Amino acid sequence: MAVAPTAASLFIGTIRRDSTPAPATGKKLRSSVRIPRFAVSVDRPTAPTSAVTTSPEKTNPAVKLEEEGGRGVDAMVKEEEEERKNRSVFSGMKRFLEESKAIIDEENENGSGGGAPRWFSPPDTVDCSGSWQMEDPPVLLYLPGIDGVGLGLTLHHQKLKGIFDISCLHIPVFDRTPFTDLMKIVESRVKSEHQRSPRKPIYLVGESLGACLALAVAARNPDIDLVLIIANPATSFNRSQLQLLTPLLEVLPDPRSLGLPELQSSMPGDSERMELGILLKGLPLQNTTRELMEDFINFSPSVPVLADILPRETLLWRLNLLRSASSYANSRLHAVKAQTLILSSEKDELLPSKEEGERLRKLLPNSQIRKFADSGHFLFLEGNIDLVTILKGTSFYRRGTKHDYVSDYIPPTPTEFQDVLKSYNFLNTMTSPVMLSTLEDGTIVKGLAGLPSEGPVIYVGYHMLLGIELGPLVSRILIERGILVRGIAHPLMFRRNDAGLLPDISSFDNFRIMGAVPVAATNLFKLLSSKSHILLFPGGMREALHRKVNSNI
Structure with missing residues (x-):
């Protein structure tokens, strides 16, 4: 059988086929994109060492929910889109402050002042039914920033x-615990988790102050398998404007005595906010202006909570804590050997995170960096940031000593797939690719009805359009047949020390989200064993560029 898209020729060899292909239909291709149920043919093994698994339909969350009469994929997409709309500039911070207030109020009611630093887990009320459920998952320890509350990942708990x-x-x-004692608290937990599961990695996710804690613990424990996710680390504190706050706060009285009741009384109440909301709907404002004004109206009641989280004396202490943390972590960066992902906001107004990210990338030998051009200091509270998607795109999720591109792979959610698909809108519009396939009886039909539903299947093709034909091809197979094809890709798309003239490695994140794996015999064997649909271009980069390529690439 054969499939012939306009941008690439493709020949299919079926390794095993247990079911008959879908019948041909005389209908025209759908003009509107609708994501079907994902019949992903890469299944989750019961253990990290095993690649052979059961039927994908039994493990894919979207398919399972739909079969059990729950939410289908279309419903999940609508819910995720609605959630994104509600997660604007202020909504993440507003939710963080509301949940933080509940914790602080409870501590104040107990009269203990909160006690000593402690660990807590996200509440069981967090709904994870629509998320991928991984067996025997690794431990993730979140280390907070200067606020200290520990709810910085509140927008990500469901997927995490x-x-x-x-x-x-x-x-x-x-609490007035010094930095070195905070570090020992984290270190003690890390050693305990390592002793309990020595073959699993331990993730330390920290921002600002928490990033310094993560780096310090990693420097002191080079023999423990740690994965660091550090966002806007405070190792740049001595070059930030935050250090100028200390002398100013020392001469000022507590901000709560500087008219906070008046400030709070000037905030719009429920009735005023409703009236302002009605007024905004009737004004001829641009969408961005309207959203910002509505965000302010909704966010304003939470402003006084800031004074409860960081009263003057606490803020002074935390600033001194940042100074100690920065000094300690910087003096031990040479000892950090852990796998590290640096998340750098280029519009951070509190710390010079853009420059600091590049500095740390050069100093940490086992590190990668991802830059966020439009993000501020509180990266994880921004609605357009998804930590799980970042981990997928960087191949930083693993359950063993090394990342396994088959057993550790998490298929894209419907919304993630839609985001990837949007990047190929221009190419699809310009080329209008047409897919043809051959049925078992030799009939050539328009569409992909001739593709076998069950794997393993190897698709062998050659590059005709600089390799960019991969996007339309893989996306069309997923849209029409619900089959996620795993591409065998050049190793340079996954890891390299010096980019040189090559594109930034982050430009290949979408390929990794869609299941690309580096070319290797072991990876091919694992994909075949897991009954996957595999896309292979033997010509590789040389063929894609239609010229001789340096053999050292």
Whole structure:
């Protein structure tokens, strides 16, 4: 059988086929894109060492939910899109402050001042039914920033709980534990988890102050398998404007005595916010202006909570804590051998995170960096940031000593797939690719009805359009047949020390999200064993560029 898209020729060899192909239909191709149920043919093994698994329909969350009469993929897409709309600039911070207030109020009611730093897990009320559920997941320890509350990942708990065992560090408002003792608390937990599961990695996710804690613990424990995810680390504190706050706060009285009741009384109440909302709907404002004004109206009641989280004395202490953390971590960067992902916001107004990210990337031998051009300091509270998607795109999720591109792979959610598909809109419009396939009886039909539903299947083709024909091809197979094809790709798309004239490695994140694996005999064997649909271009980069390529690439 054969499939012939306009941008690439493709020949299919069926390794095993247990079911008959879908019948041909005389209908025209659909003009509107609708994502079907994902029949992903890469299944989750019961253990990290095994690649042979059961039927994909039994493990794919979208398919399972639909079969059980729950939410289908279309419903999941609508819910995710609605959630994104509600996660604007202020909504993440607003949710963080509301949940933080509940914790602080409870501590104040107990009269203990919050006690000592402690670990807590996200509440069981977090709904993970629509997320991928990974068996025997690794531990993730979240280390907070200067706020100390431990709810910095509140927008990500739902998806993270499906693939991690999460614990968050909480530093009470009136706690005065020095940095070295905080580090020992984290270190003690790390050693305990390592002793319990020595073959699994331990993830340390920290921002600002928490990033310094993660780096310090990693420097002191080079023999423990740690994966660091550090966002806007405070190792740049001595070059930031935050250090100028200390002398100013020392001469000022507590901000709560500087008119906070007046400030709070000036905030719009429920009735005023409703009236302003009605007024905004009637004004001829641009969408961006309207959204910002509505965000301010909704966010304003949460402003006084900031004074409860960081009263003057606590803020002074935390700033001194940042100075100690920065000094300690910087003096030990040479000892950090852990796998590290640096998340750098280029519009951070509190720390020079853009420059610091590049500095750390050069100093840490086993590190990668991802830059966020439009993000501020509180990266994880921004609605357009998805930590799980970042981990997928960087291949940083693993359950063993090394990342396994088959057993550790997490298929894209419907929304992630839609985001990838949008990047190929221009190419699809310009080329209008047409897919043809051959049925078992030799009939050539328009569409992909001739593709076998069950794997393993190898698709062998050659590049005709600089390799960019991969996107339309893989996406069309997923849209029409619900089959996620795993591409065998050049190793340079996954890891390299010096980019040189090559594109930034982050430009290949979408390929990894869609299941690309580096070319290797072992990876091909694992994909075949897991009954996957595999896409192979033997000509590789030389063929894609239609010229001789340096053999050292």
